[in-house]
């Protein structure tokens with residue numbers, strides 16, 4: 001049997017999901033065995049795999065979050081384009097089968113799709129209906145604008161709720177997706193999709209207004225900061241925080257573990273901003289095939305990708321996790337099954353993503369993006385703890401982030 005190593009960063013119910021996918025594939029045939037291994041958070045597994053690649057023991061398949069995409073695209077010798085892997089193995093692979101926002105994001109400037117779209121997500125809004133009810137708020141409609149979120153948070157607080165609102169992935173939800181949703185640039189050059197000379201634009205008056213608004217909420221005890229990445233998600237599932245902005249891929253965890261009625265809704269926006277709401281950007285991760293492996297192993301990788309590409313497997317994954325149905329066929333299949341009608345709000349992520357995009361909203365793909373994300377976290381934390389104004393923090397994100405972009409551009413001059 002040929003073994004295929006698959007490194008990933010999925011936790012909780014999503015960890016069970018990847019293990020089940022591997023198990024189903026392994027039981028469907030005898031020639032190959034996919035072995036999934038949890039390698040820490042998205043940042044940690046990327047660092048681990050770069051080290052492993054240098055030492056000559058990288059896995060066959062590596063799950064990389066969208067933030068690592070430009071870095072992976074630039075590491076040409078380290079990866080094999082997914083289209084090539086499929087072609088060599090005689091497996092079907094049609095980039096046109098993917099929803100455009102997904103295919104576009106993972107396609108390099110030369111038109112080649114380099115990684116296999118797997119768990120694509122987008123940012124949405126979750127709210128605790130039991131807490132809303134206790135606060136005298138309507139439960140059939142989520143707050144759809146930021147002024148409505150502030151008003152709801154005040155009512156929740158008045159009803160004794162200690163954490164009215166929190167956000168996970170503050171950089172992704174409150175700065176990056178926020179930009180696309182309001183059709184303002186996060187970075188120039190179509191947010192990096194059109195070239196390595198992109199530079200950050202997050203100190204605009206609108207960005208400043210939003211971070212000031214959140215800072216004011218933090219000061220009033222309406223927004224409670226719960227940490228970086230997906231760490232804050234636990235505070236929603238436990239019932240501690242009543243509203244959260246985070247990934248659609250959090251749905252599986254909520255559906256399985258929340259002991260209260262909950263709702264899923266679109267991200268809030270500022271209603272006076274022309275063009276808002278626009279669309280949200282892709283998050284989650286894709287699967288990269290690492291170089292230097294044996295032909296039989298690549299064949300196994302291709303077979304596994306074909307297995308998880310069927311509309312049936314993809315639709316089941318989408319229903320289970322909340323990650324996007326990455327192909328049009330799996331979206332249709334899910335719709336026809338009545339899932340969206342039976343589980344209101346589960347289509348929010350899809351409808352937010354399949355709108356017509358602009359250069360400001362197609363996606364964000366930047367070099368040294370992992371470092372830029374850390375800078376965003378550090379600077380925003382200074383705002384929440386009152387050490388910096390929104391403007392100071394956003395200006396610092398631009399200055400420090402642009403240093404990272406310049407460094408990446410220099411290192412990757414072709």
Ligand SMILES: O=P(O)(O)OC[C@H](O)CO
Nearest residue numbers: 065067121247249283284
């Ligand atoms: O929680 P995920 O897997 O949807 O990922 C969220 C962000 O896209 C990570 O950058």
